[in-house]
Amino acid sequence: MTLTSTGRREDTEPIEPTDDVAPPAAMSPSPPTPVEGPARVSWGERLLASDPGNVRITLATRAALSLAVALGVSALLAGALGLQGTAAMVMVVLGAVLTMMTTFTAADPTTRGRVITQLCLPVAMVAGITLSTLVDKHRVLSLSLFVVVMFAVVWVRRFGPRAFACGMVIWMGYFMALFLQLSFAQLPVVLVAVASTTVLLLVIALVVAPQRPARRMRRMVAAFAARVRIAAAEHRDPAARSPWQRWTGRVGTPDRALLRVDEVAVLVDGQLAIPHSLTDPGHAPAVRAAVLRVEAALARLLDTPPGAVRPADAAAVEDALRRLETVLDDDRRAAPAAATGDASPFTPAAELFAGFLPGSAVTVGPMVAPEGGGSKLLLTTRQALQIALAGGLSIALGDALNGQRWYWAVLACFLAFTGTATAAETVRKALQRTVGTVIGVAVALVLVPLLGHSTVVSLVVILVAIFVGFYLFRVSYTCLAFAITILIAELYELLGTYSDGLLALRVGETALGALVGGVVAVSFLPASAAAAEQAARARLAEELRAATLDVATVLRDGPGSTGADGGPVDLHARVRSLDAAVHQLALIGLPLSLRVVPGAPARRAAVTGRLSAWVRCAARVRAVIHAVEDAADTPRQRHEAVEGAMSAVRGLVEALAEGREPGEHTAGPAGGETPEALVGELSALHGALLALHEVDPTAGPAERPRVDAAAPNAARPLETGAVRGRVTGEDGAGLDAVVTVVDPHGRQLGRVRTDAAAGGRFTVPVDGGRGPWLVVVAAAGYAPHAGRAPAGPEHRVVLAPAHRAPAARQAAPVAL
Known part of the structure; x- marks a missing residue:
């Protein structure tokens, strides 16, 4: 069975049987022609x-x-x-x-x-x-x-x-x-x-x-295009990966590539709202739409197996990028728009601060003090109380260590709470400052005596340190702490007070202040990172619910529909809000996998698995929205066949948002001419949602008892109209997993749980032919996958661990 990413399109390679029974020829698409030539x-x-x-x-x-x-x-x-x-x-x-x-x-x-x-x-x-x-x-x-x-x-x-x-x-x-x-x-x-x-x-x-907002806008779009081309090239040709990736063996997954591209897309969206970024602000929705088209084209390319990218998919990405550049060129040639009160202001998915996306406080703030929460303290009040306690302790302990240099402990403590919102973020920043200071002192002990007593040289080193620290501080706070330590060492050299003992004292005071800040953050009015991640996932579930509701409204009432809030439905704004929520989940989950904390590997795998599942769902929502736009001219009666797939998707989204088990869904009327692309994308979204239910079953605001609705299916006798096989790890051992079979209209045909002790075997009875059907497989600690499989022959599904990229490959035949 060939493993494919969740939500693979219907025209990609199917799951291959492992016995001598082959699927009907009509069900197997011709193999794609890969792009020739190396990627650069x-x-x-x-x-x-x-x-x-x-x-x-x-x-x-x-x-x-x-x-x-x-x-x-x-x-x-x-x-x-x-x-x-x-x-x-x-x-x-x-x-x-x-x-x-x-x-x-x-x-x-x-x-x-x-x-x-x-x-x-x-x-x-x-x-x-x-x-x-x-x-x-x-x-x-x-x-x-x-x-x-x-x-x-x-x-x-x-x-x-x-x-x-x-x-x-x-x-x-x-x-x-x-x-x-x-x-x-x-x-x-x-x-x-x-x-x-x-x-x-x-x-x-x-x-x-x-500052020139228009220039920053163009450079952001150029960075977006660069990340798109890098993602496509590295997926198409392993030789195009960076030397660091080839040296370490760390291969980025398609989900990671999409996340990096989406990050810049949300940045572009925020920049569009800044005055003078565009010649005519009225072009902002067109730029947003063009960016979304590029992302959709890239997602289709990344759906194909690595090394087998089709020329049409690669050309679609470049064509979408050219259309984006055309939109920006049209804006540059346009006359500046007169300020009127008629145009609707452009609302970004996220407001930028100094050109950067907002931190986790936008999620943590409402979590610790929800509207109507009454006596709950606001995040700023909690942090003010924390820093007052931590600052007082740092002054007392730092003064006890050294009565003259106690302020280094206060600095380390105070800055650990700056730009952070959860206890884990504060601890992570405190650790980074300590590590950066230690490395900086080690380098300064060699560098300062080597450079000697030269005012000009010391000033040059100080300026270089400032440049390096400011350039890299968003990449790693450790770099800023390192640069500041070098700066201070050279400053004390200029003042004539430099000594090795002084630098050693700086390490001690900094470590003391960082320790105090970390202890206070986790013990006094803490904002739990795990709870923040849960809040981010709940927000994502609500954004997903709103997006599917808007899609259903447009399908029912056509373009220009009125949403639940009384305003016009804007599918592009809705999906961009979903992407901003995904970025928040990635940001909050980052410090949860600190390697120095016990249990980090398992927690890292869980966080990464959930994030990947949400990235895939967001990509599938974008694809559905573009399919809806492409089907806008289809007669309304042809949309009746879409209703079953849409109702199945909405049922899963509602269950996810409410924290309950997904139930059975029935299809709407079939037959006649239908928007096939739209039905296919809805089916792919359905598969991605099923995988998300298994990877992230507690995304809703409250947990509810989970009932295994598929248990009766496991007891049914074997029959010809069934998809059956084994789910194993790469070592061949059976896995406890959930196998779900979905038809092209999004109807769930069956859902069973496998038993590792029984070799991970599964049998999912299906009605209505041999397929092939969309098969979604999910197991805890493993990357979920989906692909197509016919009924009848037995298949083997090999899952890769969630913490590294799954390889699309043919499993070896197994005698069952």
């Missing part, structure tokens, strides 16, 4: 695909260049004002810190918004410094007030990105006042430093290097 992927395409929109490299370049200019201007200004010693150092350091914080946090989507934020940040910096200098004579009061500040700046994050930015800068201002031991008498120097840096940053942002 350039390093330029890989670099482009790794940084959609060039957001990371732009941010890193802006940070390094802004810091270089700020350091130079601050030093010149200090000399012009006659400042020396401590005053000159305060001028330079505060200018550098404000530059870094502004570059990192001033991320409003519009120029006006960024200017407002950049004017608010210096006020926040001065407020934090002033507050600290007012109590600088009383150490206990000063440190206690620092804890209060930490609570307040986290609590205000509920008011949006600008409040988050101002809160971070207030905290940093208070911290820098403690670090530099500033007094109230030094406030004039502080004001000069902050004011001059603010003017400089505004000139850079508005004149020297203004």
Whole structure:
């Protein structure tokens, strides 16, 4: 039996029998003609695909260049004002810190918004410094007030990105006042430093290097196209895989490839909502539709067995990419649209922050404090209480370790809670900071003495470290911690206070702060990552339900139908929301598979299996939506044959959303001329949903007792009208699995459970001919698969583990 991915199209290779009985010739499609010639992927395409929109490299370049200019201007200004010693150092350091914080946090989507934020940040910096200098004579009061500040700046994050930015800068201002031991008498120097840096940053942002949304839009689309071509090339030709994949043997699955492509597609969708990304904002729906067409074409290509991609499928992908480029070219040639109140605003599936997709807080926030939850604490309040406790403990323990460098422990603790929403994310970030610091110290112990006492060299190293840290921090927080450690080592070399013992102390203080943050995150008001993943899956089930409801509405009432909310049905927006929910599931599940935690391999396999099943379902929903659009001109009476398949799909989706066992479904009227492509896609979605029920049976908001509706089928005697065979692992041992047989109209013909002790044998009685039928097989810990099989001969299904790519291959004949 040839293994194929869940939801394979009806025209791909069928499951092969393992005995001498062959299926009717009419049931077996001719083998596809593979694309000839090797696939090529350039390093330029890989670099482009790794940084959609060039957001990371732009941010890193802006940070390094802004810091270089700020350091130079601050030093010149200090000399012009006659400042020396401590005053000159305060001028330079505060200018550098404000530059870094502004570059990192001033991320409003519009120029006006960024200017407002950049004017608010210096006020926040001065407020934090002033507050600290007012109590600088009383150490206990000063440190206690620092804890209060930490609570307040986290609590205000509920008011949006600008409040988050101002809160971070207030905290940093208070911290820098403690670090530099500033007094109230030094406030004039502080004001000069902050004011001059603010003017400089505004000139850079508005004149020297203004942000250009249209350019970012084009680069995001280019990254999307690059990821599409890389996915197609690597699927078509194993030689096209990256050297890292070939060296490690880690082969990406089609589901992983689709997830990477969908990530950029959601980024493009978010960028479409940012002003001036398009010449005419009215073209945004057309761009969204063109992107979805590309994804659908890629999904069809990835449905084929590796190495057997058909020329028509490869050509369809390139044609869809050309159509997308045509839509963008038409927009570039269009005249700027006049601002009117008639056009409906474009609503993205996810709002971007600084060019990145939102974090897990969009899922965790409603989970910990649902609407109507009454006394439940908001996520920002929970985190504010956590950071207050963790910050206080870090100050006390860090001070006990070293009374002068205690702030390193506070930094590690505070930053572990920044940008995280679950306990697992906080622990993961704390571990990454510790590992990055240890590696950075090891490198600094060799690098700093090697480079010697050169101011120019040290400044160059600092700027390079800033660039590397900002460029890679979204890839791994470990890289940012490493870069900052190198920066600090060179800074202390410039100040003449560098020593090996000082770096060792930094490791100890950082590890202490990270440990405190991790312990508090998991023990005090924790937001469980497992519960967050369950909430993400429940959201996915609701998005899937809404998508199928909208499809049914369009099938019933035609294009331009009115949805349940009273507005027009937008299938493209609906499926894009589904993709955004899939990204949230992937993001939340990432820290659940920490390798240092006991039971990680099994948990990783379960998380990966569920995510893959949801990715496949989202791809099948996109295919169904395009089939619905293609069938829009079909006479309504021909859609009657689709009703059975649609009702079967909706029944499974409702069961999934409600957390109950899927039941039996009956088909609608058959016969006559039908939209075959639409029926086929609905059948494929039905198969993907059946596999999802087995891999993720608790996606609904509440668990219910599960009843095995297929048990009576297992007791039926063998008959000719039955699909039968064995389900085994790659070692040949039988597996406990669920086998479901579906007809082309989406009707579930039978469903049985196999017994590993009995060799994994199954028999599913079917009525209405020999098939071939769609057979879906799912087993815990294994990647679910679907393919076509005729009734009568015996088959063998070989499942691959869920944590690696399943190989489409012919199983060896087995005597049964």
